[in-house]
Each structure stands twice: as structure tokens, then as C-alpha cells.
Amino acid sequence: MTLLPLIFDGVLGFTLLWLAWQLLGSPDLFRAIVLFIAFGLLMALIWVRLDAPDVALAEAAIGAGLTGALLLAALARLGPPSETASLDNQGDRASVAEGGGLPFRRWLVALHLVLACGLGYAVMSLPSAAPGLSDAVANSLALSGVSNPVTAVLLNFRAYDTLLEMGVLLLALLAVWSLGSTPDAPPDDQPVGGVLALLARLLTPLLLLVAGYLLWVGGRAPGGAFQAGSVLGAAGVLLVLAGWRLGRRFAQLPLRIMLVAGLVLFMAVGLFVMLVGGDFLTYPHASAGGLILLIEAAATLSIGMILAALFLGIRPDSRADQ
């Protein structure tokens, strides 16, 4: 009875390790990225097996999908393979000069083995019934305004963490924009036709619908702002690929306002409930559900825009500056 799941888990785990080994060992960057996407999808399956559907959704959408797209976009900008190959050689030479080549690698392998043994021992000696916070979460769930415990933790019990995470996401975009001058890959005046354009026309409304559904359902079932935002981001990526760009009027302040809307609204709600009389981010129990939905809606918009902007990789108004 329990044999089949065991075999399934074993195959999953083994394939994951094998994929990881393959992608780290692959000298071809394109192949490595494809393997990385496969790795992410497999990882999502494993999260499902671990009864963590929220993480699985996020892993599939962000870990496999958008990260894969970002990596492919980065690879496309690295230039032709000959150039990257010579860069690789330089890197190798530099590391040989610094680390002394083979002995250095042996030393690294030894270090990793020690680390792996230590970790293995630590995990084995952990108590099997973890004294986690699930009971505390379950007890306070009724007061949190939502019935999905993951959303309750992310947007209420530990909302401050999520607020700072929104900051990390915005900061990542600022970082990419500050690096600046990578050229925008497909030129604007060359319309993309055929299957891609058709796909973009058909899929974008569908993706918007799915994002809205995920946002709405997040209060009760797996879903929420990060998942919805990444689906929205995927729609953005598709539009960018199909050659669609924001009009110049919207590419300046309106775009920036949408990018920060999630964080700003989160902070504003936190401060508002503080002025009304609680601590920072202490939602009144009666209106908690509505406030969380409000924050999540703005966060979904911002996350989607940020992810799509990351994929584009360049400040959309940078040409207007020149």
C-alpha cells in the first residue's frame, strides 16, 4: 500500500539530484538553463508531495517559469557563444591563478563533504514531530481575516516580513535599472508576427483572469499575491516578447507608481491602523479580510509589473532621457 508513493518519491528525489548534477556540470549555458527549468518543475512536484501546494505554485511560477525566462533573456544578451566561451576561459584562468587549480578543488570537495555529513547528521537527529507554530496559527486563524493559513502568516501574523520582501523585489528592479545600458533585445519597429502574436493575443486575457482568480482565492485556498503576481508577470513577459511596449506617456511616472504601489499601500495600511490606535500593521479583526485583499491586490499589480520589467531589463523611459 505504501510502496507506490515511496517509489514515486524515490524517483523524484533521485531525478532532482541527477538534474542538479547535470545542470551544474553542463558547459553549455543554454542546456544548463533548460535543465534548471526542469529542475524547478520537479521541485514544484516535490512541494506538492510535501503537502505544500502554496510553495509548489510559487516554485513553478517563479522558480521554474520566470527565473528561467530571466536566465534565457540574460543569456541572449551575453552575445554570441564564441564571446562567452572566451570569457569562460578567462574566468578559468583567473580561478586557477587564485586558487591553485586542482588542490583547491579537492579542498572544496572535502569541505562540501564535511558540510553534507554535518547537515545529514543534523537532519537525522531532529525530532520527527516538530514543535512548529502550526497550532498557534490554527488557534489565531479565526482572528486573521482569512481562512488560508499561509495567507494568514504572510499577510497578517508575519506581515512585516512580507512588507520587507516587497522591498527586496523593488530593490532588485532598481539594481537592474541602475546597471543600465543593455540594449533592448527586439527592436520596436519590427512587429513580431505569426504564432507568437497569436499566442499573446489568446493567452494574455486568460493569464489576467487566472491572476485575478489566484488573488481572490488566496484568502481561502492556495494562491495569493505572489502567485497571482507571477502569473501577471508571465503575461507581461509574453507581451514584451510579442513586441508590445508601454507608450512613452505611461513609461515614466505612471509606471513607477504602479511598480511601488504594492509596497506603498502596504506601508500606508500599516501606518493607518497604527494611527487608529494599534501597533504597526495591527489590523482590526473585523476589517482584516478586506485590508488584506486590498494589500494583496496592489501587491499583485506591483509584483507582476516588477517581474515583467525585470525581464525587459532596461528602464522603459531610458531612450526618452537621451
Next chain:
Amino acid sequence: MSVLIFSIHWQVMVVLLPLAGAIACFLWPRRGVMLALVCALGTTLSVAGLSWLVVVEGAQRYTVGGWGAPLGIDLYVDGLSLLMLIVTSVVGVAISVYANGYFERSRARAFWPLWLFLWGALNALFLSADIFNLYITLELLGLAAVTLVALAKGAQPLSSAMRYLLVTLLGSLLFLLGVALLYHSSGSVDIAILAERLSASPVVWIALGLMVVGLLLKTALFPLHFWLPQAHASAPAPVSALLSALVVKASFYILIRLWLEIFPPNNFVLGQLLGLLGAAALLWGNLQALRQTRLKMLIAYSTVAQLGYLFLAFPLANIIGWTGALYMLLSHAIAKAAMFMAAGNILRFGGHDSIADLDRIVQRLPLTVTTFALAGVSIMGLPPSGGFVAKWLLLEAAIRSAQWWWGVVLVLGGLLSAVWIFKVVGYAFTPSPVPHEVRAVPASMEWSALALALTAIALGLFSSWPLALMMVGLPFGEGGGS
């Protein structure tokens, strides 16, 4: 008036103001300077308000979201965190004034939001009482710091920034791994609850070991300092100042928090090991500094050395040792920021920072050379300066705990740093064979650096107030030490 001071939630203001400022600078880049300076002022006032609250009412615990640990996140501020917040504000205001003169328009647009994000991350980190929340602040901090390094255009800063990114991510991941193991074995991520529940089991030791290695990597303790000199030296001058003064200290702060609160008490061997690495950092960093030909590389290696002093407190493990290390942290942050800013002025003035070509700069940039010399006095540990008080305390701690050899290391480090400081000052008086074209240095850049250097000296004259402040809430435990 006092009602107002007690009714405002200063902890929240201290974190949210810089973040709000970063967003505002991002939205309206043309007004970036004004917004950033207003925000710097507001943050400093909030820190002052928080200080007032803590001095009057003692250490404060604040429940974000009203849930309280272990379900929610707590902020905790005592003398230790308050001191870090104050240093950050002092250095932060000076850096903001300095950066206003330093960056041209296109780079200022990127600088202000990133710097304010970094400031907010630092403040959030010093206030956090929750190890998972600490991880997020570390992420915010690391990402902002790396990007700021890359603001200096060119291949060299980019590759140092990339290396810094990989190092800081590795450090964060090791920390996160430790957090996961600690949560699984104790059921909480709140530091105070962890302190009650954790006992010296193998899992706890492995988790703490991972976290310590991650934090040491970020603090750049010898031999994990390999990324620091290049990253700190190739960054723009205000960024070098804030990296050396504040960013490496943030991970050190987490380390002492964990050490004081949740480490099992009998960790003699680990303490001695950290002290030994600190001593090695001191000697190695100073020797490498002596060998450098570029001023900014020299100062960056001196940071490696000075970080070593901080770790001498671990083997001493008494209250005087901790206060000495913290005083060193405080005075190094201020003096090193002043020194990097002075180096930035010299670089702006002559277009280079080659030490042998300083070319009678003392006649032409007297304020900057004064800044360098005054900061040097504190870094050498000559009286009267913050560095002197710090070394005096560490020396006293070494004698009290009957470990005189740490005292020898301390004196030797001071002597070595004196050699390179006098070398630089000497070249500032020497004419160079090749004349260089010179550019004017804005007054704001010279005066902000000088103000910091004078603060480092003043720390030697007025040491009783910071020392009393550190003790609020007894972060180092009670009594005369173990």
C-alpha cells in the same frame, strides 16, 4: 511635548522613513537630493526620539501586528541596538551630505533610492528580535550594498560587485539554513524564546556553526575577507565609506546578539578561535595595507585589520571586553567613513589615488589631509580619540581575564597601523615628480568628512555617555563578567 515623544512609535518611523524616502526618490528622481536630505534628517530625528524613549523608559519590545512572539514578529531595542542606530544616523547624515557633492546627475538618480533602502535595511536589522526577519533584512542590505558597488562604472567594479554578490548570497543562505534548523528544533524564530528553549544539542551546534560562518563571511573576518578589499576600494567613495563603516558591522551585530543571547554558555574553544582569527586579521590586514600603492586599497585593507579588533572580545568574554569591542565598532565606523571620504576628495582633486603621487596635497587640500590625519589618530588608537578608549577597554579586559597575549596583539596592531598612516601623511608633504591636473573639490565633501573625523576624536573626550548608553537593558548580562 513629552506626551508626543512617548506616543509616537519611533521604532516604526526609524524603519519606514528611509524606505518611504527611497520610494519617493525613485518616483521623483529630479527632486532626489532634497527628498533624501529631508528623509535623512527625519530618520535622525526618529532615532533621537527613540533614544529619548529608551533612556527614560529602558529597553523596549514592540509587537508588530499586535500578535507577539512566537506567532508574530517583535522589534527589540536596548542599548546595543540603539548605539548601532545612532552610529548609522551619524555616518548616514554625513554620507548624504557628501554624496550630494560627489555624484553627478545620472548616477545620483540611482544612488539615492539605493542608499535609503540600505539605510532602512540597517535600521530594520538593528531593531529585529527575530532571526527570520533578520535574514530578510540581510537580503535587503546585501542587495543594496552590491548594487551601490556597481555604481562605479567599469569592468573592475562590476567584477568586484559580482564577487561580493555571490559571497553575500552564500552568507545569507548559510544563515537561512541555520534559521531553518533552529526553527525546526525549537518551534520559534524569536531570539528571546530561542534563548529559553535551546540546549546544547548537535543540531543546535550545527545550526549555529552555519550561521556563524555565514555572518563571518559577510563581516569579512580573516581568512574570509578575500572579497572585501576589491569591493570596498573600487566602489564610489561615499559607498566605500558606508560599506566599511556600516554594512560589515551589521553582520557583526547579529553575531554578537546571537552569541550573547542564544549560544550555549560553555563555548570557550569557539571564543578562542574567533579571537585567534581576529588577531590574524589584525596582523595580516595591516601588513597588506603597508604593501598597497593605492590609497583606497590601503584603507580597505585597514578595514580588514580593524575588524579583527572586534573579534578580540569573544575570547575575553567579559563586559569590559564587549564594551571595548563596541566602542571600537563605533569609533572605527566614524573614523573609517571619514577616511574613505578624505580619500574620495583626494581622488576627485588629483584624478588618482596613488600614494606615492600625493604631491604636496597638504598645502592644497588642508582640510582633507587634516581629516585623514585625525581619522588616523583614532585608527591608530592614540589619545584622545574613540580608538584609544576602545583599545584601553580591550586591554583592561585582557588583563582582567588574565589573557595578556591579546593585549600584545592589540598593541602590535596599533603600531603597524601607525606605520602606514605616517607613510601616507608623509607623502602628502612630498612633491611628486609628475605634476597632475587638479579639479576643485566641493566644500560639502571636505566639511562633511572633517565633521566625522572630529566626531571620532570627540568620542575619546566624551566617552561616558556612549558607554552608559550601551548598558541600557543590560545587553551583556549582569555583574562583572564571567
